[in-house]
Amino acid sequence: MNNWSWEIFLEAFPYVLEGIGITIGLTIACYLFALIFGFIWTFVRRIPVKPVRWVILWIMEFIRSTPPLVQLFFIYYAWPMVPGIGMTLSPFTSAVLGLGIHYSTYIGEVYRSGIDGVDKGQWEASRALNFSTRQKWTKIILPQAIPPTIPMLGNYLIIMFKEVPLASTIGVVGILQMANNFGAENWRYLEPLTIVAILFLVLSYPSAILINKLERKMNRRFDKKTPTGSKPISKANAPG
Amino acid sequence: MTEPIVMYKDVHKSFGDVSVLRGIDLDIKPGEKVAVIGPSGSGKTTIIRMLMTLEQPTSGSIIVDGKNLWQMEKGGQLVPANEKHLREVRGDIGMVFQHFNLFPHMTILENCMTAPVQVKKEDKATAKKHSIEMLEKVGLGDKLDNYPSQLSGGQKQRVAMARALVMRPKIMLFDEVTSALDPELVGEVLEVIRDIAKEGEMAMVLVTHEMDFALDVADRVLFLDNGVIAEQGPPSQVLEHSENERLQSFLHRFRK
Ligand SMILES: Nc1ncnc2c1ncn2[C@@H]1O[C@H](COP(=O)(O)OP(=O)(O)OP(=O)(O)O)[C@@H](O)[C@H]1O
Ligand SMILES: [Mg+2]
Numbered sequence: 001m002n003n004w005s006w007e008i009f010l011e012a013f014p015y016v017l018e019g020i021g022i023t024i025g026l027t028i029a030c031y032l033f034a035l036i037f038g039f040i041w042t043f044v045r046r047i048p049v050k051p052v053r054w055v056i057l058w059i060m061e062f063i064r065s066t067p068p069l070v071q072l073f074f075i076y077y078a079w080p081m082v083p084g085i086g087m088t089l090s091p092f093t094s095a096v097l098g099l100g101i102h103y104s105t106y107i108g109e110v111y112r113s114g115i116d117g118v119d120k121g122q123w124e125a126s127r128a129l130n131f132s133t134r135q136k137w138t139k140i141i142l143p144q145a146i147p148p149t150i151p152m153l154g155n156y157l158i159i160m161f162k163e164v165p166l167a168s169t170i171g172v173v174g175i176l177q178m179a180n181n182f183g184a185e186n187w188r189y190l191e192p193l194t195i196v197a198i199l200f201l202v203l204s205y206p207s208a209i210l211i212n213k214l215e216r217k218m219n220r221r222f223d224k225k226t227p228t229g230s231k232p233i234s235k236a237n238a239p240g
Numbered sequence: 241m242t243e244p245i246v247m248y249k250d251v252h253k254s255f256g257d258v259s260v261l262r263g264i265d266l267d268i269k270p271g272e273k274v275a276v277i278g279p280s281g282s283g284k285t286t287i288i289r290m291l292m293t294l295e296q297p298t299s300g301s302i303i304v305d306g307k308n309l310w311q312m313e314k315g316g317q318l319v320p321a322n323e324k325h326l327r328e329v330r331g332d333i334g335m336v337f338q339h340f341n342l343f344p345h346m347t348i349l350e351n352c353m354t355a356p357v358q359v360k361k362e363d364k365a366t367a368k369k370h371s372i373e374m375l376e377k378v379g380l381g382d383k384l385d386n387y388p389s390q391l392s393g394g395q396k397q398r399v400a401m402a403r404a405l406v407m408r409p410k411i412m413l414f415d416e417v418t419s420a421l422d423p424e425l426v427g428e429v430l431e432v433i434r435d436i437a438k439e440g441e442m443a444m445v446l447v448t449h450e451m452d453f454a455l456d457v458a459d460r461v462l463f464l465d466n467g468v469i470a471e472q473g474p475p476s477q478v479l480e481h482s483e484n485e486r487l488q489s490f491l492h493r494f495r496k
Contacts, residue, residue, distance in 0.1 A: 121341035124294055128335040129355040129407060130327055139354060143345045 004190060012192040016178045020199065023174035026095055027161045033100030034160070035153070038107030045112065060105045069166055072098040076170040095167035103160055110152045114145035151215035158204050158211070175199055243306065245270045245332075245410055245443050246291065251300035253286055260286050262467035264300070270410065273437055273444045275454035275475065278464030279490055284447040287464070288413040291445070292335045293326045304329050305410065331359075334409030338416045340396040342388040342403070348375065349384040352403045360407070367406070374402040378432050394425030398432055405436065412436075414446040426450070433457065451494050455479055463487045 044056050063071070076094040080086050089097070118141050126136040168177040179192035244267035253261040260283045268274055276284045289295040291302060293309065302309040311318045312325040321329075343351050352371035356362040362370075375381055378398040388396055397417055404412060414433065418426040430453050437444060437457045448454055454461055454475055461478040463471040471484045482488065 121337060121339055122343065124337065125341035127294060128292055128404070130331050130359050131355065132327065133323065135358045139358060140343060
């Protein structure tokens with residue numbers, strides 16, 4: 001039987017590693033897409049017209065309850081056949097759209113929870129001081145809404161990273177696909193796939209620790225219940 | 241006679257089916273100090289929230305410095321005011337809230353400076369100077385770089401007052417600004433309001449449960465009951481010599 005071979009491990013390593021650029025690049029592209037699109041969801045959900053909100057909510061729910069793999073297949077294989085608006089997209093672009101749109105619905109929820117978390121009194125004080133709509137958002141609401149969401153957003157980055165191998169099903173050649181190719185050529189799957197697992201671990205574990213740290217820092221921020229007369233906090237710690 | 245700075249004309253307000261205010265007529269003169277008293281749920285907060293544009297009247301109109309607050313003219317017709325119109329008219333109004341509503345992500349100084357710089361486009365140095373002066377006036381000159389969460393309730397409320405005052409409003413609204421405070425901190429806040437009131441030129445509407453304070457500071461006391469102004473007049477008359485039974489039983493609960 002196939003026993004573990006360090007020789008093959010060393011041979012497979014550079015081969016598999018060639019896919020890392022694509023894996024990380026796709027993660028970042030999908031994530032940025034989801035961050036931006038998530039903002040659009042949050043925005044359109046606030047449109048004060050009930051039927052519009054209702055339709056938007058329904059679309060979001062639809063996207064969320066369909067598996068990302070099905071969405072990927074749809075965009076890559078079915079979209080080109082839609083009359084009129086359909087077009088053929090590269091595997092990479094399809095993956096960015098598919099995973100990006102899917103996760104944007106979750107990211108939109110994160111933004112919304114951040115905004116809802118801002119106390120009602122903050123909106124009222126903004127009115128009482130006569131801030132413009134723009135000033136209200138940039139100076140008062142967002143600086144309070146964003147920090148608490150950063151850990152959640154970070155989590156989605158890691159989740160996204162772990163979902164990206166799905167894209168190999170439509171031919172995006174990241175580390176998983178490279179490992180598969182290696183396996184097919186050499187009839188050895190154990191070592192290359194172990195390498196894939198290690199690479200994912202090595203990249204996501206430190207990120208998770210970082211996010212955890214960030215989370216603790218954010219939780220401390222607005223919670224400085226130090227008694228009066230304590231020494232002022234330096235500017236460098238000032239959020240926003 | 242001087243023109244009133246604020247006029248309520250037959251203002252009604254309902255929340256859904258619940259009619260809260262049923263015809264408020266009220267003129268406030270520039271510099272006048274008006275205390276509003278009344279049982280819980282009688283609509284005291286609602287009256288001033290409508291003036292701060294936090295709540296829209298169901299009918300009637302509110303005139304601020306000669307300008308219709310909730311309606312504007314468009315093609316010769318009165319239409320509901322848009323945000324731009326509201327912004328123009330409410331610039332003369334300031335408010336202090338029961339729960340302070342300080343900006344937690346800003347220092348005390350930034351809390352005061354931001355609106356003058358952003359809204360009134362004052363240059364930073366001037367705004368900073370005025371803010372520091374104002375914070376010194378409310379006794380917090382040594383807390384400029386602290387964050388709100390580092391202050392006591394009484395100190396927070398004094399910051400909130402400084403923050404509203406640096407905007408130099410012509411009318412200032414106070415909604416039970418001491419009722420969220422520990423009893424021993426009430427005094428310091430009332431003290432500051434007394435000082436502000438003495439300066440005179442700013443009109444003040446004070447919703448309060450502090451009867452002695454109302455007697456002391458107000459030019460006029462309104463007793464709100466069942467959605468109307470049931471009684472009004474000079475404080476000594478309303479608080480000590482009124483014949484109104486509902487008012488007497490209301491006051492009785494405070495005199496013990
Ligand atoms: N946003 C709202 N939605 C529904 N009902 C409301 C709303 N705001 C106020 N009310 C109702 O309107 C009535 C008057 O409220 P308001 O807060 O003006 O009373 P108040 O005189 O300030 O009372 P308190 O002394 O308890 O502060 C209450 O019955 C209250 O429940
Ligand atoms: Mg009230």
